[in-house]
Amino acid sequence: MEKAAPIAFTCTMCGRCTRHCPVEIRTADMVKKLREELISKGIYPGAFAEIVRQVKEKGNPYGEPPSSRSLESVLEKAEFG
Ligand code: SF4
Numbered sequence: 001m002e003k004a005a006p007i008a009f010t011c012t013m014c015g016r017c018t019r020h021c022p023v024e025i026r027t028a029d030m031v032k033k034l035r036e037e038l039i040s041k042g043i044y045p046g047a048f049a050e051i052v053r054q055v056k057e058k059g060n061p062y063g064e065p066p067s068s069r070s071l072e073s074v075l076e077k078a079e080f081g
Helices: 002-010 016-020 027-040 046-058 071-077
Strands: none
């Protein structure tokens, strides 16, 4: 199963292959299930672990402090015109 990880995490799940498949095999659905299995076994790209950590610790995938997401903070950073 580990050998399938590069395929599972490279597929964009766009579904294009299904549109061209003569028997409409739903590759994206299979890839989704494979990803779920891999993740449940702790097999996933290292970048995913960092994203999960950021979400758990900061509540967002970028690691920004919650205060940076306030309306006032967003407006301060926004560039208009
Ligand atoms: S869904 Fe199919 S066509 Fe799209 S990236 Fe995955 S394998 Fe390729």
